[in-house]
Amino acid sequence: NAGVTQTPKFRVLKTGQSMTLLCAQDMNHEYMYWYRQDPGMGLRLIHYSVGEGTTAKGEVPDGYNVSRLKKQNFLLGLESAAPSQTSVYFCASSNFGGGVGEQFFGPGTRLTVL
């Protein structure tokens, strides 16, 4: 039982390049989330999904797109990377809604955009 995994662990991009971050969970969770973590800012929600085939915007969605084609995977895309997107990205999953679900986090992806 691997929990929540993220691929890749590190990546360096040039401005304007695109990439996709993959989050996978093997706990059969319905809810999945993408956060970014910046110094002094805490964790901020980018996009989330309440089930396969559904996505919704979080607090800071601009410049990102997501897809949830399979229940176990949640992809975060950057179409045209900008230096402001340099951050550590965390994926999380949860099995309960209603505000009471404990979220399980992945190990993070450190992205640098030059």
Next chain:
Amino acid sequence: ILNVEQSPQSLHVQEGDSTNFTCSFPSSNFYALHWYRWETAKSPEALFVMTLNGDEKKKGRISATLNTKEGYSYLYIKGSQPEDSATYLCALSNAGNMLTFGGGTRLMVKP
């Protein structure tokens, strides 16, 4: 977007000291308050999920209380140990389980 403030930002204590820190929020319009523990180079891990005014949770030497009427939650650590060194995050959730996190309190316990 829910507003969550944590204080202090950082805290240094000696091994064996008991300590506490605060999560405050101006509005009780949320579904639950979550506490997470985040060790350096690891992922955040859930400590408690609290929903009711007056709720108290305990896990070993760590406990938490929630006062929704006055807009705060306290996290207590009794007899701090070096392995308690971490950043403690507070978050509020809405019905969709979207979490809004505070900035965290970074605790460092000196042996």
